[in-house]
Amino acid sequence: MEAVEYFEVECPEKAGGDYYRRIADVVLLDHNLIRVVLKLHIFIDPKVPLFVATGITRKLPGTVKVRDFADVNRKERKVTISIGDEAYLAPLLQILWERFGKERVEQPDRFTIMLDIDEGESENLEDIPVFDPREAIYKDLIYALQVIQPEGFKVRRQYYGNGRFYLVASEDTLPEDIEDIVRKKFSLMGESL
Amino acid sequence: MILVPVTYKGGIYRHDEIIDLIEDLGGYIIQKHIIAQEVVLQALVPKDDIELIRKVGKPLTGDITPSPLVGTEIAVVTPSLEIHHLPHASCDVAEYIRRYGAKTNMVGLARGFGKRIAQLNDEERDVINEHDLAVYLLGDFETCIEQKFPVLRRGIMVPIVLCGGPPTEALKAIIDPPVEGYVGNIGRFMHRTKEADEISRLDDVVEEVTRVLDKRREEMAKDPLSISPARLMDIISEKVDEIHEVLSPTPITVQMGGLRVKLPYDTFGTVLRKTVIDEGVTIGDLADVLPSRMRDYILIRIKPFSETNLMI
Numbered sequence: 001m002e003a004v005e006y007f008e009v010e011c012p013e014k015a016g017g018d019y020y021r022r023i024a025d026v027v028l029l030d031h032n033l034i035r036v037v038l039k040l041h042i043f044i045d046p047k048v049p050l051f052v053a054t055g056i057t058r059k060l061p062g063t064v065k066v067r068d069f070a071d072v073n074r075k076e077r078k079v080t081i082s083i084g085d086e087a088y089l090a091p092l093l094q095i096l097w098e099r100f101g102k103e104r105v106e107q108p109d110r111f112t113i114m115l116d117i118d119e120g121e122s123e124n125l126e127d128i129p130v131f132d133p134r135e136a137i138y139k140d141l142i143y144a145l146q147v148i149q150p151e152g153f154k155v156r157r158q159y160y161g162n163g164r165f166y167l168v169a170s171e172d173t174l175p176e177d178i179e180d181i182v183r184k185k186f187s188l189m190g191e192s193l
Numbered sequence: 194m195i196l197v198p199v200t201y202k203g204g205i206y207r208h209d210e211i212i213d214l215i216e217d218l219g220g221y222i223i224q225k226h227i228i229a230q231e232v233v234l235q236a237l238v239p240k241d242d243i244e245l246i247r248k249v250g251k252p253l254t255g256d257i258t259p260s261p262l263v264g265t266e267i268a269v270v271t272p273s274l275e276i277h278h279l280p281h282a283s284c285d286v287a288e289y290i291r292r293y294g295a296k297t298n299m300v301g302l303a304r305g306f307g308k309r310i311a312q313l314n315d316e317e318r319d320v321i322n323e324h325d326l327a328v329y330l331l332g333d334f335e336t337c338i339e340q341k342f343p344v345l346r347r348g349i350m351v352p353i354v355l356c357g358g359p360p361t362e363a364l365k366a367i368i369d370p371p372v373e374g375y376v377g378n379i380g381r382f383m384h385r386t387k388e389a390d391e392i393s394r395l396d397d398v399v400e401e402v403t404r405v406l407d408k409r410r411e412e413m414a415k416d417p418l419s420i421s422p423a424r425l426m427d428i429i430s431e432k433v434d435e436i437h438e439v440l441s442p443t444p445i446t447v448q449m450g451g452l453r454v455k456l457p458y459d460t461f462g463t464v465l466r467k468t469v470i471d472e473g474v475t476i477g478d479l480a481d482v483l484p485s486r487m488r489d490y491i492l493i494r495i496k497p498f499s500e501t502n503l504m505i
Contacts, residue, residue, distance in 0.1 A: 147277065151332075
């Protein structure tokens with residue numbers, strides 16, 4: 001976990017804490033999240049029982065727009081979009097179908113989309129937001145934390161925003177002062193919620 | 194004649210000669226796998242004839258190794274079948290024990306997770322009790338194991354080998370009443386076991402399982418079974434033709450004290466009970482033929498000599 005600036009597992013049982021350190025390491029690596037996480041603090045107390053994971057993400061890439069992965073050529077009513085990166089083809093097609101209708105969107109091959117639209121409609125085509133990586137990473141991150149946490153901790157609360165995230169989980173009802181606990185864990189990393 | 198559990202690995206060419214030899218010597222083939230050009234036989238063979246089989250097998254690129262767990266069925270119990278335990282930990286252990294000849298079944302509990310909320314239902318309990326031994330794979334925290342294990346062992350009559358993250362000594366200290374075997378330092382983990390120290394921990398599990406089963410064999414030897422399970426398997430596959438139509442890898446699974454026959458109980462329970470073993474002695478005389486809790490299979494529990502006064 002060299003890529004992560006701060007990584008601590010806090011646990012009253014030393015052996016258990018060491019195991020969970022390894023588990024967190026492996027899970028984040030398997031889910032390709034090592035590069036996303038900047039700081040991570042995990043607190044587990046099996047006696048309560050309580051699992052708290054708090055962390056900070058690196059600066060994430062912004063929204064992917066059409067201009068980032070495709071070229072748009074206009075010829076009167078015919079607009080040709082040449083796709084550079086196929087990864088974003090499916091969400092782009094969804095957006096185009098919704099906006100112009102399937103009958104006006106033609107796809108002769110994998111890397112080309114042809115539209116039959118007015119000049120007015122094609123004006124801001126390059127700036128259509130297609131994919132927001134932050135949303136996907138948030139889902140991946142929370143999923144990975146759920147894999148790390150001890151099984152059976154079915155009562156959960158999770159948060160992500162402004163580059164900060166936390167997940168608290170327990171078998172029983174969460175304690176009322178859970179936000180304070182989370183804040184304390186953030187201050188251990190030298191950050192604030 | 195003392196039968197020893199062994200694994201024979203060799204080329205597929207003329208392997209039937211080895212099978213014939215083992216059968217002629219009075220041994221039993223428990224399981225036969227054909228993997229591409231290789232044959233793996235798990236068998237019980239007479240101790241004195243191992244050298245002979247090795248000699249006959251040598252020109253056929255055959256090798257014979259002792260496998261202490263051949264002829265046993267072991268349950269590997271995990272708190273659930275979720276990603277938290279699978280594939281690593283649970284499958285690694287189950288697969289590793291299988292290499293030593295045991296037939297392992299994975300029992301994933303429906304509600305075995307958690308400390309306070311862990312439960313074991315009657316079906317799970319009965320299925321585990323149908324095995325020779327149960328390996329419990331629990332988590333990394335002492336506190337949790339201490340609290341949940343009494344619930345998970347409730348009603349289990351077969352020997353238990355408990356595996357968990359804390360060291361063996363710590364496990365021994367928290368379990369009361371004691372179980373038959375403990376292996377520490379093998380709790381929950383999410384990576385494949387491939388480093389030497391991890392493999393050696395899997396070896397510890399096999400060693401502990403072997404030790405516990407040897408002890409059980411010794412106890413059983415004091416009042417031996419009326420018929421050896423391997424012999425009964427041979428008789429059933431000879432006399433009940435339908436068993437050859439069963440597609441599972443082991444249509445008859447050999448256990449230490451009985452057999453699991455993978456035929457529906459309703460149709461074949463009575464047929465098996467009435468199957469003649471030898472001159473007027475039927476299976477029903479020597480064993481209890483019971484419905485298994487696993488699907489609609491049949492479980493045969495062989496009675497000891499002291500109950501039947503017969504030894505075949």
